[in-house]
Amino acid sequence: xxxxxxxxxxxxxxxxxxxxxxxxxxxxATLMLTCFSIQSATETANANIKKALLGYFxxxxxxxxxxxxxxxxxxxxxxxxxxxRYTLRSYSYAEYCDAQGNPxxxxxxxxxxxxxxxxxAGKIVANSNSQDDSYFTEGGFExxxxxxxxxxxxxxxxxxxxxxxxxxxxxxxxxxxxxxxxKNRTIPVTVAGIFTNTKEQDSIGIAPSYDLYDNIVFxxxxxxASLLYGTEDGxxxxxxxxxxxxxxxxxxxxxxxxxxxxxxxxxxTLTRYDNDYQNAKESLEGLQNIVxxxxxxxxxxxxxxxxxxxxxxxxxxxxxxxxxxxxGISKGSVLLQYLLExxxxxxxxxxxxxxxxxVISHQIGSSLLSQVTSETYETVDxxxxxxxxxxxxxxxxxxxxxxxxxxxxxxMVWAFGMAxxxxxxxxxxYPIMKMKPKSILSQMS
Amino acid sequence: MNLGLRAILYTVRKWKKTLxxxxxxxxxxxxxxxxxxxxDAQEEQAEEVRGTTxxxxxxxxxxxxxxxxxxxxxxxxxxxxxxxQIAAVDGIEGYDATLITLPDIFNDKGEELAHENYSxxxxxxxxxxxxxxFLSGRFELVEGTHIIDDMTNSIIISREVAEWNDLKLGxxxxxxxxxxxxxxxxxxxxxxxxxxxxxxxxxxxxYDDSSYYAYSSYVFCSMDxxxxxxxxxxxxxxxxxxxxxxVTDAAQLENVIREVQSISSINWNNYKITANDEVYQNISxxxxxxxxxxxxxxxVITAVSxxxxxxxxSMSIRSRKRETGILLAVGIAKPAVILQYVLExxxxxxVAFPLAYLSSKQVAGxxxxxxxxxxxxxxxxxxxxxxVAIVGGVLLVAAVLVSSISTMxxxxxxxxxxxx
Numbered sequence: 001x002x003x004x005x006x007x008x009x010x011x012x013x014x015x016x017x018x019x020x021x022x023x024x025x026x027x028x029a030t031l032m033l034t035c036f037s038i039q040s041a042t043e044t045a046n047a048n049i050k051k052a053l054l055g056y057f058x059x060x061x062x063x064x065x066x067x068x069x070x071x072x073x074x075x076x077x078x079x080x081x082x083x084x085r086y087t088l089r090s091y092s093y094a095e096y097c098d099a100q101g102n103p104x105x106x107x108x109x110x111x112x113x114x115x116x117x118x119x120x121a122g123k124i125v126a127n128s129n130s131q132d133d134s135y136f137t138e139g140g141f142e143x144x145x146x147x148x149x150x151x152x153x154x155x156x157x158x159x160x161x162x163x164x165x166x167x168x169x170x171x172x173x174x175x176x177x178x179x180x181x182x183k184n185r186t187i188p189v190t191v192a193g194i195f196t197n198t199k200e201q202d203s204i205g206i207a208p209s210y211d212l213y214d215n216i217v218f219x220x221x222x223x224x225a226s227l228l229y230g231t232e233d234g235x236x237x238x239x240x241x242x243x244x245x246x247x248x249x250x251x252x253x254x255x256x257x258x259x260x261x262x263x264x265x266x267x268x269t270l271t272r273y274d275n276d277y278q279n280a281k282e283s284l285e286g287l288q289n290i291v292x293x294x295x296x297x298x299x300x301x302x303x304x305x306x307x308x309x310x311x312x313x314x315x316x317x318x319x320x321x322x323x324x325x326x327x328g329i330s331k332g333s334v335l336l337q338y339l340l341e342x343x344x345x346x347x348x349x350x351x352x353x354x355x356x357x358x359v360i361s362h363q364i365g366s367s368l369l370s371q372v373t374s375e376t377y378e379t380v381d382x383x384x385x386x387x388x389x390x391x392x393x394x395x396x397x398x399x400x401x402x403x404x405x406x407x408x409x410x411x412m413v414w415a416f417g418m419a420x421x422x423x424x425x426x427x428x429x430y431p432i433m434k435m436k437p438k439s440i441l442s443q444m445s
Numbered sequence: 446m447n448l449g450l451r452a453i454l455y456t457v458r459k460w461k462k463t464l465x466x467x468x469x470x471x472x473x474x475x476x477x478x479x480x481x482x483x484x485d486a487q488e489e490q491a492e493e494v495r496g497t498t499x500x501x502x503x504x505x506x507x508x509x510x511x512x513x514x515x516x517x518x519x520x521x522x523x524x525x526x527x528x529x530q531i532a533a534v535d536g537i538e539g540y541d542a543t544l545i546t547l548p549d550i551f552n553d554k555g556e557e558l559a560h561e562n563y564s565x566x567x568x569x570x571x572x573x574x575x576x577x578x579f580l581s582g583r584f585e586l587v588e589g590t591h592i593i594d595d596m597t598n599s600i601i602i603s604r605e606v607a608e609w610n611d612l613k614l615g616x617x618x619x620x621x622x623x624x625x626x627x628x629x630x631x632x633x634x635x636x637x638x639x640x641x642x643x644x645x646x647x648x649x650x651x652y653d654d655s656s657y658y659a660y661s662s663y664v665f666c667s668m669d670x671x672x673x674x675x676x677x678x679x680x681x682x683x684x685x686x687x688x689x690x691x692v693t694d695a696a697q698l699e700n701v702i703r704e705v706q707s708i709s710s711i712n713w714n715n716y717k718i719t720a721n722d723e724v725y726q727n728i729s730x731x732x733x734x735x736x737x738x739x740x741x742x743x744x745v746i747t748a749v750s751x752x753x754x755x756x757x758x759s760m761s762i763r764s765r766k767r768e769t770g771i772l773l774a775v776g777i778a779k780p781a782v783i784l785q786y787v788l789e790x791x792x793x794x795x796v797a798f799p800l801a802y803l804s805s806k807q808v809a810g811x812x813x814x815x816x817x818x819x820x821x822x823x824x825x826x827x828x829x830x831x832x833v834a835i836v837g838g839v840l841l842v843a844a845v846l847v848s849s850i851s852t853m854x855x856x857x858x859x860x861x862x863x864x865x
Contacts, residue, residue, distance in 0.1 A: 020760050024753070031749045035742060042738045048731035049494075053724065060647050091648045134649050200508075203654040206563075239647060271644040275582030276724045280497040286822075287490045287735060293812050293823065294483045294742055301476040305469060305753060312465045312757070316764050364741050368734055401734050 003333045007340035017313070021345045024309055025421075028302055029353035029413055030360065035298050036409035037361040041368075041401050042291045047246065048398040049284060051083060055247025055274035057254050059240045063267040066229055067236030075260050081249045082242055083397060088152075089133070089239040090126040090224035093118065093210055094177040096167075096217070099188070101176060104167045111209035118208070121180050122163075122215030126224030126237075130158055130193075133218065139199065141213075146171045146193025149220050152235055156192035158218040164194050166214075177219070179227050187226050189219060247277035303420055310421065311428035314338065321432050322440030331433045338429055342421045350414055357405050365403035448781050452788035462761070467793045469757050473750045474801035474833055479808050481829040484743040486822035491736050492694050495729075496538070499580055500695030500722035502702050504531060505687035507717040521715050522684025525668075528571070530708055531690060536701040541576050542688035544569035544671040545654075548620035550664070552610060558618065559609040561659035567620070568663070569671020573601060573637075575691055576665065582642060584660070589614045589637035596667045601637035605661035614638065620666070622674040631673040633666055695725035751840055758841065759848030762786060769852050770860030779853050787845045794841055802830045 011018045059076075061068040067090070077086070095118075096104040103120035127133040130149040135141045149156050157177070159169060169175065171191050179185040197213045209215060222235035229236050244253055250272045258265045317338075324334045432440065456463045508518040523542065532540045546567045550558045558565075570576055574591040578584045592599055600618065607613065616635050622628045641660040655663070666674075675683045692701050702718055765786075772782050802825065809823045852860065 016763060017760075020756055020763075024756050027749055027752050027756070031745065034745050038738050038742045038745075042735050045731050045734040045738065048734070049728045052727040052731055054727065058644065058647060060644055062646060062648075089649065139653070201653075203657060206654065206657050239649070269644045269646055271642075271647070273582065275580070276498065278582065279499065280494055280728075283490060283493040283497050287487065287494060290483060290487050290490055290823070291735075291739060291742075294480070294739065294746075297476065297479045297483070297808065297812075298742075298746055301472050304472045305476075308465055308469050308472065309757065312462070312469070312760070315461065315465070360745070364738070367741075368737055398731060401738075403738075 003329075003337040004340060007337045007344065010337070011341055011344060018341075018345060021313065021342070022349050024306075025346050025349035025417070026353055026356065028306055029350050029417055030356045032299065032302060032413045032417075033353055033357035033405050033409060034360050034364075035295050036413070037357065037403050037405045038364065039291055039295050040406060040409070041365075041403040042288070044399055044401050046284065046288050048401070049280075050247060050277065051245050051398060053247060053274070053277040053280060054243055055250055055272070055277045056241050056243040057250060057257075057270055057272045059242070059257070060238070060269040060271070061240070061267075062238045064238075064264060066231075067225070067238055068240055068263075069236045072260060072263055073237075073240065076240070076242060076257055079253055079256050081244055081246065081253050083245045085243040085397065086128070087132055087241040088128045088221055088237040089241070090124075090221060090228060090237045091239075092124040092126075092224055092227045093121050093180045094124050094217070094227055095121040095180055097176040097178060097186075098167070099174045099176065104163075104169075104175065106209060107162065107166070107212050107214035108209050110204045110207075111212060112206050114209040117180055118210050122210045122212075122217055124177065124224055124227060125216060125218050126221045127218070128152070128221065130218045135216070135218075136195075139197070141195050141197050143193050143195045146191070149192060149218060152220055153222040154192075154220050155187060155189045155223050156220055157189045157223075158193040158195050159191055160214045160216065161194055161196040162214045163217075164191070170194075177217070177223065177227060183230065185227055185230055187223050189223060241273075247274040250274055303416075306420055307424035307427075310342065310424040314425060314428040314432070318432055318440060321429075322437050325437035326441065335426065335429050335433060339422055339425055342425050343418065346417060346421045350417060353413075354405065354410060361403040361405055365401070368401055368403070448777075448785040449788065452785045452792060455785075456789050456792055463793060466757065466761060466790075467797050470754070470794060470797035471801050471804065473753055474798055474837060475805045475808060477747055477750050477833055477837075478801055478805035478825050478829055479823070480743045480746045481832070482805065482809055482823045482825045484740060485824070485826075485829075487736060487739040489822045491732055492696075494732060495695040495725060496693050498695050498722065498725040498728065499691060500698050500720075500725045501689055501691045502698065502705075502718050502720045503687055503689050504705070504716055504718050507715055510714055521712075522686060523688055523716070527711050528685065528688050530710065531688070531705050534701060534704050534708075536692050536694065536697050536704075538691050538693045539572050539575045540688060540690045541570055541572045541574075542668070542685045543576070544668060544675075544683070544685050546620075546622050546671055546674045546683075548622045548674055549624075551619045551621070552612070553617055553619075555619075558606060558612075560606055560662045562662065563658055564662070565620075566655055566658040566663050567671065567674070568665045569668045569674075569685075570665045571668050573665045575689060577689070578663070579639075584639045584663075585642050586637050587640045589635070591637060592665055592667050594668070596636065598631065598633045598670050598673075599636040599667045600633040600670065601639060601665040602635060603661040603663060604638050604640050606664075607635075607638050620670070620674055627677055629673060629676055631670050633670050637665075695722050695729075698722050698725075754837075754840055755844040755847070758790060758844040762845060762848040762852070766852055766860060769849075770857050773857035774861065783846065783849050783853065786849060787842055790841050790845050791838070794838060798830075798834050798837060801833075 059068060073088070076082070077084070096106065097120070098104055106120055106122055108114055125133060125135065127149075130136065131143075143158065144161060146158070149158060157175070164170065169191055171194065173191045174188055175191065177187045177189055195218070201207065201213045203211070221237055225231050225235040225237065228238070244250055254270050254272060257270065321334060325331065504523065506518070506520045506522060508520055510520065528540070528542055531537070546569065547564045548567055550565050552558060568576065570592050571594040572592065573579060574586075579586065579591070586601070587604065589601070592601060602612065612618070612635055614635055614637070617632050618635065619630050619632050621630045643660065645660045692698050698720055702720060705718065706713060769782060773779065805825045809825055812823055
């Protein structure tokens with residue numbers, strides 16, 4: 001009887017033992033695979049946290065002739081590691097006129113001074129999305145009528161409530177923006193919205209007329225570009241805030257930006273903003289380390305347990321070994337038979353484990369998805385009533401967390417699992433094999 | 446021979462087998478104990494991450510419920526008592542409030558300090574490290590210390606101003622706000638110097654008062670000094686109108702606010718509270734994902750460990766079929782046989798469990814030296830041990846009982862004739 005047949009027969013005959021071994025190996029392999037899939041999922045979660053901490057850099061291209069052109073912006077956005085989220089901004093001043101070209105009234109009462117040539121002028125703020133402008137996010141501005149400006153073109157403006165009242169303007173009306181440097185650039189624009197301020201301007205008394213809240217006009221980027229640079233298409237901008245996926249890479253990305261040819265980078269100021277990340281960095285690394293520690297502990301102990309288990313199993317077969325040897329079967333082929341038995345079961349266990357761990361991973365993944373998180377901003381009212389506004393979570397474009405068994409992990413578990421099975425069987429068999437059949441058999445109880 | 450003696454004799458006689466089972470139990474228990482400790486450490490670490498998000502709330506005077514006097518509100522300002530009272534609430538890590546003055550500052554020779562445009566823009570501060578400009582990273586303290594609430598007459602200046610005026614830490618400067626109104630001169634010691642990191646050329650923050658001043662002209666002085674600067678001058682127009690409180694754990698922000706609101710000595714009709722935890726909100730879902738994943742990992746480990754223990758014990762019992770048959774054949778009662786097996790297992794467990802406690806502490810200690818701070822949180826507590834010991838013990842007994850069922854159902858003759 002050759003050893004393959006013997007191994008096979010043994011496995012069939014001792015169904016209980018084979019089954020226990022199979023169950024053991026299967027559980028181990030599934031555990032390892034699940035651990036690995038969880039680990040790679042936490043890596044995604046960690047990357048998401050890094051991304052959600054919103055590291056970005058700002059390019060101040062105010063001094064650049066012609067601003068930051070669309071072409072340069074595209075090159076910047078092409079750099080690896082940018083999240084695709086960005087805000088473009090331009091600031092200028094313009095004289096306000098009605099559709100017929102008659103100057104409009106501005107608020108001059110609270111101005112510290114009214115510079116010459118600015119008697120009918122105010123500050124122009126252009127942003128990729130007017131709602132994201134700091135006047136709205138931090139300064140307490142609120143849109144009361146109409147829609148925010150979210151397109152790059154469209155010749156639209158948002159005006160202050162008081163400015164609208166003073167000049168009898170309403171949504172849909174047309175007004176003109178004229179540049180204040182005498183370059184004769186006039187852009188007709190449509191009033192798309194009216195805003196108001198919920199906080200008092202604290203700079204009254206210092207602010208020149210054009211900076212007063214009433215006199216500020218928000219517009220789209222291409223209108224601002226026309227005022228600033230006189231270009232018709234391909235809006236150039238003064239400032240760009242570019243968000244990155246991993247704040248750790250800010251340095252590299254900023255260096256790559258500075259390598260883009262055709263721009264006088266020495267005239268620009270690049271500033272990195274990643275304070276939230278820097279604050280959380282150490283703790284985040286700690287969190288990632290904990291996962292790593294868990295996986296390391298599990299792996300080491302799993303291997304230990306597996307080795308012990310296989311040893312225990314083989315020691316129960318001392319008697320059998322003695323008989324084989326006494327029958328004249330060579331030590332090598334006995335060992336090979338044992339190895340074959342284990343390998344046979346291990347192969348089956350490893351194949352099944354892919355299925356079981358995929359099922360478990362899938363379960364974990366779907367339990368993660370069911371956790372609904374929504375952003376809650378709360379204003380605690382004076383009367384104790386809670387005014388809770390549920391806003392849908394800001395779309396940060398985070399990667400979906402996928403708990404899945406990767407091919408690499410599977411291959412690794414195969415390699416290690418097999419190596420371990422072979423090594424521990426061989427090791428456990430070694431002391432038995434060293435003995436003579438007679439001493440083995442006489443040693444038995 | 447009673448069963449206790451039999452159990453001990455078996456354990457000693459089959460010492461190799463005993464040792465193997467012992468090591469298996471030891472390894473698995475260590476695994477579970479470490480797992481529990483890691484789960485706790487994760488909790489702590491996540492709390493630490495939440496603490497770094499700068500979740501805060503602002504208490505400000507409510508202008509809408511106060512009166513107006515021309516251009517300014519007559520709503521009451523925040524008192525020092527009130528600010529301290531709120532700061533003492535549990536869960537608040539730090540606080541700051543600002544009292545803005547625009548003083549002229551002189552050196553010890555009475556010469557006015559060189560500075561950029563207008564005048565100095567001075568923030569009176571309790572804890573300048575919690576000032577928005579430092580928290581956001583726009584300014585960075587490079588020398589000396591921040592202003593803290595028990596400092597008196599201290600000031601932090603920018604590096605530029607320090608260089609232009611040849612000032613260093615420990616020097617004394619004198620501030621005067623409105624000489625024409627006879628406000629007093631206040632002497633202040635320079636305790637810190639900051640660097641300007643942010644780009645002032647960016648017009649993004651042009652909506653407030655401070656934006657008209659150069660960053661280099663910003664100074665931070667201790668609150669008592671700021672109050673000294675405005676002493677004797679129309680005090681109803683100047684005072685602290687808002688204070689910022691930073692909480693230790695962003696997840697507790699709401700609870701802390703609720704507790705603050707229950708301070709009865711404050712007339713909440715005159716003040717309002719706004720929560721700010723945008724950063725936390727951004728990361729909270731990803732952070733809780735990590736938490737869930739680690740918890741799941743530990744659950745998987747624990748479950749698998751239980752299965753393994755059952756497998757091992759059933760294997761060891763099943764290999765003793767023959768022995769069981771003989772024991773039954775010599776007339777030992779079935780319960781006594783089972784009890785013997787249980788006793789043997791518990792005998793091993795009694796040694797393995799405490800050792801696992803020690804070894805997992807050792808593992809945690811080794812991890813601490815390998816991974817530093819994060820792993821220091823991995824602590825195996827006696828509670829973990831109690832949990833594992835009790836659940837483990839029950840599990841062991843159950844496993845022995847379950848795996849002996851099949852053998853015990855048979856008659857001794859059947860068992861022995863079944864053997865090869």
